[in-house]
Amino acid sequence: MIDRNNRYDGFSTTENMTADKIADFLDSLSMRIRRDTFVVLDNASVHRCKLMKELRPIWEKRGLFIFFLPPYSPHLNIAETLWRILKGKWLRPVDYFSTDSLLYATNRALAAIGSELNINFAHAA
Numbered sequence: 001m002i003d004r005n006n007r008y009d010g011f012s013t014t015e016n017m018t019a020d021k022i023a024d025f026l027d028s029l030s031m032r033i034r035r036d037t038f039v040v041l042d043n044a045s046v047h048r049c050k051l052m053k054e055l056r057p058i059w060e061k062r063g064l065f066i067f068f069l070p071p072y073s074p075h076l077n078i079a080e081t082l083w084r085i086l087k088g089k090w091l092r093p094v095d096y097f098s099t100d101s102l103l104y105a106t107n108r109a110l111a112a113i114g115s116e117l118n119i120n121f122a123h124a125a
Contacts, residue, residue: 001039002082004121008113012106014099019046023055030064038065042077078121085119086110 002008011025026039041047047068056066074080086109095105109117 002079002113002119004078006114006118008082008110010110012103012110014103017046019049019051022046023051026052026059026064026066027055030059030062033063036063036065038067040067040069040077042069042074043071081119081121082113090117 001010009029011021013021015021029037029039046052047066052066059066069076086106090109091102091105095102113119
């Protein structure tokens with residue numbers, strides 16, 4: 001996840017992204033927040049599954065609210081801008097030589113967001 005102030009919080013994996021992984025991440029986030037927080041998600045099936053629906057009331061009691069984008073609206077999802085810039089500018093062709101090198105380079109770039117790497121979301125679309 002990223003906000004318009006280049007604050008990134010997330011995780012990387014070489015495994016398939018599952019609802020369990022996303023729910024674990026959001027659950028952990030809900031325990032750390034200090035004020036009402038809104039998370040914008042697209043309509044991927046892992047975001048709309050039974051587990052997420054069951055956990056949503058718990059998260060809302062903790063101040064974490066889920067907002068879904070309208071279908072077919074990637075232009076409204078700033079995370080899509082992050083991935084486009086990550087793949088198009090921050091990762092080098094050599095980073096794709098192996099899964100390990102790609103994971104390392106991705107994590108290196110994501111860790112630098114907000115300090116060495118920034119996105120101007122007003123002009124990134």
